[in-house]
Amino acid sequence: MVERIKNATTTYSARVAEHLKLKSLLKSLFVFGLAALLIFSQADGALAARGGGRIGGGSFRAPSRTYTSPSSRAPSGYGGGYGGGYYPGGGGFGFPFILPFVGFGGGSGLFGILIAIAIANFLIRTFRTSGVGEDGMGAYGDSSNPMVSVARLQIGLLAQARGLQTDLNRIANTADTGTSAGLTKVLQETTLSLLRNPEYWAYADVESDQTRLVSAEQAFNQLAIAERSKFTGETLSNVNAQISQAKPKAALNSSGELATDSGIPDAPGEYIVATILVAGQSKLSLPSINTANDLRDALKKIGAISSDQLMAVEVLWTPQVSGETLTADELIAEYPNLQLV
Known part of the structure; x- marks a missing residue:
């Protein structure tokens, strides 16, 4: 009988302790939630x-930039543009430019024309890239972009x-x-x-x-x-x-x-x-x-x-x-x- 009472008392005490622990935990959660609500409401x-x-x-x-080739770098036959093309005669890179090298005689006229076209293409590419600044940004080499x-x-x-x-x-x-x-x-x-x-x-x-x-x-x-x-x-x-x-x-x-x-x-x-x-x-x-x-x-x-x-x-x-x-x-x-x- 005494043993039963002792066991019942122990069980009751354990339940009371568990209840108090749960109550304390709920109270802590409530306080934490209320504090968080106040903090975030003020922050908002x-x-x-x-x-x-x-x-x-x-x-x-x-x-809006207009590129004008300096006279010392681009002969007048190109009209100041990037893609002036090749025009024989009229102040451009015509046959007189080729004469010191190949001349007109001996059937070399066609060969001279081909050389002139190659030189013209090379010069055009050179003029197009000559505007790239020393900083490498290319602001003048591509003025549109x-x-x-x-x-x-x-x-x-x-x-x-x-x-x-x-x-x-x-x-x-x-x-x-x-x-x-x-x-x-x-x-x-x-x-x-x-x-x-x-x-x-x-x-x-x-x-x-x-x-x-x-x-x-x-x-x-x-x-x-x-x-x-x-x-x-x-x-x-x-x-x-x-x-x-x-x-x-x-x-x-x-x-x-x-x-x-x-x-x-x-x-x-x-x-x-x-x-x-x-x-x-x-x-x-x-x-x-x-x-x-x-x-x-x-x-x-x-x-x-x-x-x-x-x-x-x-x-x-x-x-x-x-x-x-x-x-x-x-x-x-x-x-x-x-x-x-």
Whole structure:
């Protein structure tokens, strides 16, 4: 009898312990789920307010170049074209050119004509390839489809660089993005603004490639779309002389509270990201960015692109609204390519 009571007591205690363990586990899961819900709901609210700014424009039309052969390299009989063909007489490479070698006598006239045609073909091929520059890009050798450099330079700045947001907003509201000169000014002012704030540089990344004109626009647009898709909306835009500005949504700071333009602490671990996209006919050799000096060199090279070489430019930055910043988690999630400088 005592043994039965003892066994029953042991069984009951085990069941109670198991019940308490299950209850504790369920309670822990509930608390974890509630915490996750609060965290992600705040993060969604903060991300929903991350608008971006955009400035840019350009054209990928082929340059209108007319090739004129120098008189010392192409005799006038070719009329300045690539495929002038062979014309006997009239100042071209006719029989007088052959006379010192074969002459007309002895039935060698046909043979002289064949030699002249061979020489003409050789010269035509030479003229067609003579425009290839020393850099190997061939911009003049194939004027209808030249080589184009497409590059992306991205910088993560500390939140204290609020002056950059102000500068970019000013540029967006005043820039003439409908002309080549205006776009060049946008590029120069943007790079200057970044160069003047080296103490706020935290992260950076660069990507550069050379491609033919026929595929340059697609490559440029792919980079632009990839960056623009990281915004929930473009709250300020000036592209191809079309300015638009949306009313920004109320922003949440990193603690989930409503942010205002004044009295916002510059919390550590908060950032602003600026991106420059360029396409130009010049060969753009940008360094790999590992240090602040590398970033400075890249900014100077991009800012030095001349108006006659610049084909397209886009400047993108987020957040656009003063008072908003990206948290460290948002920076890592949206811009994993950035490297510490």
